[in-house]
Amino acid sequence: MPERRGRSPVMHDVARLAGVSHQTVSRVLNAHRGIRPETEARVRAAIAELGYRRNTSARALVTHSSRLVGVLTTVPDHPDTARALVGIERALRAAGRTLLFAGTAPEELAASAERLFGHALEGCVALVPGQEGELAAVKGPPPTVVVDAPPAHAALTVRADQRGGAYALTRHLLDLGHRTVHHVAGTAPGHAARTEGWRQALREAGAPEPEAVAGAETGTETESGTGAGSGPGTGHTAGLVLAARRAAGEEVTAVLAADDHIALGLLHAFTESGLRVPGQVSVAGFGDRPEAAHLCPALTTASADPAEVGEAAVRLLLAEPEEREGAGANPEQDRAVTALLLPVRLRVRRSTGPPPARRPR
Known part of the structure; x- marks a missing residue:
């Protein structure tokens, strides 16, 4: 077994042992589609050999979270919102998180965001139409992924192509x-x-x-x-x-x-x-x-399947900073902005x- 040198293994250790990039390790950890079975097997073997564990406790201490993830929307009755919520809830359940939902009128968004953010959230997914005034109201803390936001308006966003x-x-x-x-x-x-x-x-x-x-x-x-x-x-x-x-x-x-x-x-x-x-x-x-x-x-x-968009938003939100580059399909990097661009199907x-x-x- 490789020498530990008195510290806990990190993702780069797993990547080095498996002979892959840390983005590939991230995709395996996030159950991303498209990973070759033999590659996933090597990564899983390296994780087991090193005893690697995600540092979720450290995240909770830093964010003062209660494993709650908020979902905030100004379009609660829109069909795509309902379909996105299916993906969000599925991903949160798999990650051991609880969803806290707030649907509000656009003119009440700032007040609703303030109330929701008062629940010591680990993060939030915002489903808003993307107008500049609304986006300004949902900038955290806590970390917030905005669906379909222009990258200039949100540090984390998931967008359909x-x-x-x-x-x-x-x-x-x-x-x-x-x-x-x-x-x-x-x-x-x-x-x-x-x-x-x-x-x-x-x-x-x-x-x-x-x-x-x-x-x-x-x-x-x-x-x-x-x-x-x-x-x-x-x-x-x-x-x-x-x-x-x-x-x-x-x-x-x-x-x-x-x-x-x-x-x-x-x-x-x-x-x-x-x-x-x-x-x-x-x-x-x-x-x-x-x-x-x-x-x-x-x-x-x-x-783009709204449920897949919802799942991708959760993956991005819960990923460690070093994982975010590999958290989803076609990542676009723009300074501190991380935008996932999801494919659109005919x-x-x-x-x-x-x-x-x-x-x-």
Whole structure:
């Protein structure tokens, strides 16, 4: 057995003995997906040989915690919040922690955060829409992971790859044979990154870049967790605009909506205008809302699983500082900021297909 030299083993000792990086040891300890069985076996053997244990007692002394982890949200009724809570609770239960939940209105966020932080928390996961004023209210202590926050506003954040998801959806439509893809932009947090992904895919393909229909100009309704210009009414108004452009001779055969709610309004408008989806125009959304698979036609969309986002937030929160670089997929390092960028998966359904000229007769 390697010489201990009078001190307890640390993660770097395990990594050295197993012949892996300390990030790999972290991923094994955090039950991260994608670790090769033989690698995990070597790490587990090294842990057993060295007698390595995570220093959770020291953490508790430093943070004065009671093994409580708070979850704070301004969108308690949003479907994604419920799905994220499943992942958060599952990860906390596996880590021997207890969840303390606080759902509040945006205008009461600061007061709710102060009450929640008064419970000697080990840390907190914040599910807020990402507006600057709200993010300022949830900066700890205690350590706080903010879901979908811009890195500049939170030291720890877990984000879905909004830009990459929109890029992949646009590529999907171009690969079907559409000469270009129109876009209905939204105003909710993350929508700007989706617009950037759409533009990037068009430019890389050398495709025409049509003017986006701005959500803020076509609707004003506000939905829980979205914002003005980000609901079905927005999509309906934008769809009528695009249908009119098509009737005037513009080539409109594929549309990417900033989210599934906007896509729902697009489907309504195109049907109302006598356009078949996907026979004459393809429609894709973003978010994979529970109803997306049950629309007619079923909606092609993309999302990061909210439960996986919740689990990743807990892994990041509970990781030791030296572990955080390996706590999740695709870590982005920016000074003191640790941001985990989670992949977005496409859900290809019946609302997208080849353009009319490419369809088999």
